[in-house]
Amino acid sequence: MQTLKPSDSGGTLYIVATPIGNLEDLSSRAAKVLSEVAVIAAEDTRHSGRLLQHLGINKPLIALHDHNERGRVKSILDQLLAGADVALISDAGTPLISDPGYVLVREARAEGVRVSPIPGPCALVAALSAAGLPTDRFLFVGFLPAKRTGRRTALDELRKEISTLVFYESPHRILDTVSDIMEVMGAHREIVLGREITKTFETFYSGEAAQVLSALTDDPHGSRGEFVVMVRGADKAESGLMAGALDVDQLLSLLIAELPVKKVAKIASGLTGLGKNELYQRALELKDV
Structure with missing residues (x-):
């Protein structure tokens, strides 16, 4: 050194x-x-x-x-x-x-x-301090890719991250970004948006992704100003859907194509050691995609 x-x-x-x-x-x-x-x-x-x-x-x-x-x-x-x-x-x-x-x-x-x-001043620190999300560990990603395909790919790679995720986003992409978070990480994933932090029209939007998207859409000022986007990390059940080198989502997807969901959960539980209930719920989600 x-x-x-x-x-x-x-x-x-x-x-x-x-x-x-x-x-x-x-x-x-x-x-x-x-x-x-x-x-x-x-x-x-x-x-x-x-x-x-x-x-x-x-x-x-x-x-x-x-x-x-x-x-x-x-x-x-x-x-x-x-x-x-x-x-x-x-x-x-x-x-x-x-x-x-x-x-x-x-x-x-x-x-x-x-x-x-x-x-x-630092926007990400200011936003996190007021967001009400876990701050013991967080991952700052900066700006997500501008194009939808790249943005969704990046979000998919972060879907199982247990740390609070923090992004910066511009006003003309905020609705698309929140929509992609909802689709890739789930409509129930908790998110908080900080808009125009420290300025006159400072606003925080918080709730499940679907709720925040609706609030943004209904707010006539929802696509104005600079945003800090904060996403609660995956819970243990969701992040646990990766056992060793085995991608459990891939395993479930392969089994779903051939077997009923209940049977899929039982077999996957035996192979991975994960709980049948969480595997059953995840298999249902994958089946509906």
């Missing part, structure tokens, strides 16, 4: 969290750092320029986004190695959390540059 010690003579790369909606959420420490660094690397300089103007801060801005990050890293590293302090900010929230910055941070650390986080 290699331990990298920051250079005493170089500058510091500050990873600064900025508000996700309410400007009052910016910490005094974050404002101080932004006012003192030599340059600020921002995902969108126009967007960040408005924040800095609000704070009365006038600093050189460098655009650093998904499409130019690799090309900009060297010039930023050169400034850091020459002794200049640099702040990295995204459009909202904590940089690198589904935002640019990974390449820069990794290269900076490889060069021995000190990288220091300035913590603050």
Whole structure:
């Protein structure tokens, strides 16, 4: 294992969290750092320029986004190695959390540059704290694939995950995403949506997937704003439908094609050691698909 010690003579790369909606959420420490660094690397300089103007801060801005990050890293590293302090900010929230910055941070650390986080707002943490879902273990997936086939495939791969699942979603895809969650993970799977968190029209929708989809559809503002989608993990019975290397769903599907469901549950229970009742219910679900 290699331990990298920051250079005493170089500058510091500050990873600064900025508000996700309410400007009052910016910490005094974050404002101080932004006012003192030599340059600020921002995902969108126009967007960040408005924040800095609000704070009365006038600093050189460098655009650093998904499409130019690799090309900009060297010039930023050169400034850091020459002794200049640099702040990295995204459009909202904590940089690198589904935002640019990974390449820069990794290269900076490889060069021995000190990288220091300035913590603050983060949409996924804020949403989880108010969702009422288990938070002892959660899996942040970022954005699901934009196309329906890819999105459903990704959801199917996560269907048996017992951790609370967290996604970000855009307003024009939210209805399709909730519909896919309902179809792939079941209409009764508990989900919570956080919309416009910390903003004036902050709203949480919670309940079974089918109920939340109905609430979104009925709400005239249901497809507006940015969303954090949280899905309760699979329960033990559902996640248990994978015994060792044996895919129980596949086994049930093969047996259903030849035998009555009751017989299928009995045989599958003998082969997997799982309970007949849960296997019977799962076989019924698969038969109806």
